[in-house]
Amino acid sequence: MDIFWTSGVFSFILKCVLCSGTATKWTYGGAVGQSEWNEFFPECGGSSQSPINVDTSEIQHDPTLIPVEPLGYNHPGKKPFILSNNGHTVQMTLPNWMGIGGLPWHYRTVQLHLHWGNGMGMATGSEHTINGQSASAELHIVHYNTEVYANISEAMTQKNGLAVLGILIEVDKEVNQAYGSIFNYLGRIRFAGQKVAIPSFDVQSLLPVNLNHYFRYNGSLTTPPCHQSVLWTIFRESVKISQSQLIKLETVLYSSQAEEEVMALQNNYRTTQPLNHRTVLSSFIPGIKVKLYTAGEIAAVVVGSLCGCIGLTVIICFIVKTIRTQGKPKEHKQDVDLKVSEPEKSKDASCSPQRET
Numbered sequence: 001m002d003i004f005w006t007s008g009v010f011s012f013i014l015k016c017v018l019c020s021g022t023a024t025k026w027t028y029g030g031a032v033g034q035s036e037w038n039e040f041f042p043e044c045g046g047s048s049q050s051p052i053n054v055d056t057s058e059i060q061h062d063p064t065l066i067p068v069e070p071l072g073y074n075h076p077g078k079k080p081f082i083l084s085n086n087g088h089t090v091q092m093t094l095p096n097w098m099g100i101g102g103l104p105w106h107y108r109t110v111q112l113h114l115h116w117g118n119g120m121g122m123a124t125g126s127e128h129t130i131n132g133q134s135a136s137a138e139l140h141i142v143h144y145n146t147e148v149y150a151n152i153s154e155a156m157t158q159k160n161g162l163a164v165l166g167i168l169i170e171v172d173k174e175v176n177q178a179y180g181s182i183f184n185y186l187g188r189i190r191f192a193g194q195k196v197a198i199p200s201f202d203v204q205s206l207l208p209v210n211l212n213h214y215f216r217y218n219g220s221l222t223t224p225p226c227h228q229s230v231l232w233t234i235f236r237e238s239v240k241i242s243q244s245q246l247i248k249l250e251t252v253l254y255s256s257q258a259e260e261e262v263m264a265l266q267n268n269y270r271t272t273q274p275l276n277h278r279t280v281l282s283s284f285i286p287g288i289k290v291k292l293y294t295a296g297e298i299a300a301v302v303v304g305s306l307c308g309c310i311g312l313t314v315i316i317c318f319i320v321k322t323i324r325t326q327g328k329p330k331e332h333k334q335d336v337d338l339k340v341s342e343p344e345k346s347k348d349a350s351c352s353p354q355r356e357t
């Protein structure tokens with residue numbers, strides 16, 4: 001009874017905070033955490049929510065899915081990008097000349113942002129999972145449909161209004177300079193509400209190399225109000241950042257404002273949602289693994305093969321030499337015998353008469 005009463009009063013207070021208009025207050029955990037979102041944002045309880053787990057045994061190959069084509073991503077322009085901490089994520093505004101092709105409509109870029117884990121260096125933090133496996137973080141590049149809608153606010157509530165590219169981020173040895181273009185400025189926006197202008201950079205360098213292989217499905221925003229307006233593209237290939245870059249992303253930012261009690265901005269990912277009636281399409285034939293090699297990997301293979309060849313040549317030469325040597329052992333031994341014995345003989349021979357002379 002007490003529990004019901006307390007939680008009833010509590011949710012009444014929360015609802016009032018929300019209805020008063022000030023408030024789209026929500027968090028990932030706690031009293032206004034993700035399990036409560038649908039109470040205040042009804043669409044969060046819808047049947048086509050994101051993120052999802054992609055079960056590769058259930059996906060359907062669609063041969064009409066052509067490669068995603070970033071438009072203008074590599075023309076960042078001279079104006080700085082604006083990086084901000086909105087208390088839920090780090091977000092960067094993108095110029096309106098950027099867009100994506102290869103989708104059923106033309107979509108223009110709006111912003112990008114990230115989702116990550118809790119600084120324990122574990123592989124949790126991505127929103128989408130593949131066969132139940134999380135990545136360490138996930139980048140979302142948000143676009144709206146300019147063919148059908150006037151602006152992002154209108155598009156985000158409507159069917160086919162948004163297109164989001166999802167890029168899974170994993171840890172490897174190398175520092176990723178492209179991601180560094182964002183991460184290097186996180187220290188300037190530690191508190192919610194802070195903004196910084198950063199030098200513009202090639203946005204395409206944040207994407208994986210292979211844009212031909214992806215998963216496609218209809219879903220939603222992964223944060224309240226969870227509008228079911230998103231055509232999702234999740235690339236099959238992940239991008240790699242270093243361990244220290246991941247730790248920086250996970251530990252530098254606060255979800256609290258400067259004057260508030262400090263709260264780390266961590267675990268800002270939503271758990272996977274039921275697929276329900278939806279189908280996940282793939283642009284590639286599932287089950288066939290095509291690995292794209294990086295320049296570094298190709299160089300390693302070439303150098304490795306060269307070393308192997310040289311090594312083999314050395315071994316063959318050695319064997320041939322050994323065989324040749326074993327072919328003439330008697331001559332050699334005789335030579336040696338002769339060489340050794342000759343002076344002895346000559347000694348013997350020379351000894352007696354010469355010394356005596």
Ligand SMILES: *[C@@H]1O[C@H](CO)[C@@H](O)[C@H](O)[C@H]1NC(C)=O
Pocket residue numbers: 150151153154
């Ligand atoms: C977006 O477009 C709608 C419909 O044309 C309009 O009513 C609204 O004021 C626009 N919003 C912004 C922020 O421009």
Ligand SMILES: *[C@@H]1O[C@H](CO)[C@@H](O)[C@H](O)[C@H]1NC(C)=O
Pocket residue numbers: 159160216217218279281
């Ligand atoms: C998404 O929904 C639209 C209908 O609005 C449908 O035409 C399209 O095939 C769906 N796409 C996927 C990938 O399921």
